[in-house]
Amino acid sequence: MNLLPATADLAEAMAVAHAQAFEGAWDRAAFEEVLAAPEVFGFVALGQDPAGLVICRAVADEAEVLTIAVAPASRRRGVARALMAAALDRIRLCAAREVFLEVDAANVAAIGLYDSLGFKRVGVRKGYYDRGAAGRADALLMRLDLEPKAL
Ligand SMILES: CC(C)(COP(=O)(O)OP(=O)(O)OC[C@H]1O[C@@H](n2cnc3c(N)ncnc32)[C@H](O)[C@@H]1OP(=O)(O)O)[C@@H](O)C(=O)NCCC(=O)NCCS
Numbered sequence: 501m502n503l504l505p506a507t508a509d510l511a512e513a514m515a516v517a518h519a520q521a522f523e524g525a526w527d528r529a530a531f532e533e534v535l536a537a538p539e540v541f542g543f544v545a546l547g548q549d550p551a552g553l554v555i556c557r558a559v560a561d562e563a564e565v566l567t568i569a570v571a572p573a574s575r576r577r578g579v580a581r582a583l584m585a586a587a588l589d590r591i592r593l594c595a596a597r598e599v600f601l602e603v604d605a606a607n608v609a610a611i612g613l614y615d616s617l618g619f620k621r622v623g624v625r626k627g628y629y630d631r632g633a634a635g636r637a638d639a640l641l642m643r644l645d646l647e648p649k650a651l
Contacts, residue, residue: 501574503544503582506535506542506543506544508532510625511531514553515624517544517553517569517571518553518557521569534556537557540555540556541590543561543583545583549571550605553565553567553583554567558591560595562599563596563598564600564601565584565599568583584617588644591646598643598646599612599643599644601641601642602639603640603642604639604640618644619644620639622641622642622643625639625644
């Protein structure tokens with residue numbers, strides 16, 4: 501498994517992995533568009549097939565995980581943990597000292613990942629996600645406080 505910086509030439513690979521993880525996934529154009537912003541960066545895990553990706557944004561002293569996804573065939577092998585480690589290392593190089601994300605309150609896998617990385621629950625957005633026929637789902641807002649990396 502290779503971890504590569506998320507660049508526009510990998511937009512199709514990212515879209516393939518994202519489509520296996522989310523309904524309403526980002527397509528190639530959406531990845532190209534978001535990565536065009538200078539404050540956006542991420543990583544892609546590539547094996548024989550695109551395995552996963554993480555996309556983040558850092559502005560001033562705050563960073564945000566915009567999306568993270570791992571294709572089902574590659575789950576529970578530490579891919580998301582490796583993607584988050586790379587992202588957090590990159591964020592530590594910026595001025596950011598806090599990392600925020602939103603996650604569906606029922607997403608046991610993602611919350612387990614974020615808990616294990618030290619993210620804390622700092623808020624709830626009631627009915628934030630529209631799940632169509634399944635109704636609306638709450639979002640948890642989570643935050644990780646970062647220590648500057650020792651040089
Ligand atoms: C959430 C997701 C990214 C995890 O990817 P992954 O590569 O399988 O995760 P990892 O193997 O790196 O697991 C890291 C830790 O996350 C937690 N975790 C992962 N999957 C879990 C599950 N199904 N149930 C409970 N905890 C889980 C565990 O703490 C795990 O550590 P462990 O394996 O040592 O127990 C993946 O399930 C996914 O893409 N889901 C769909 C998209 C999504 O929900 N994205 C997040 C939106 S906020």
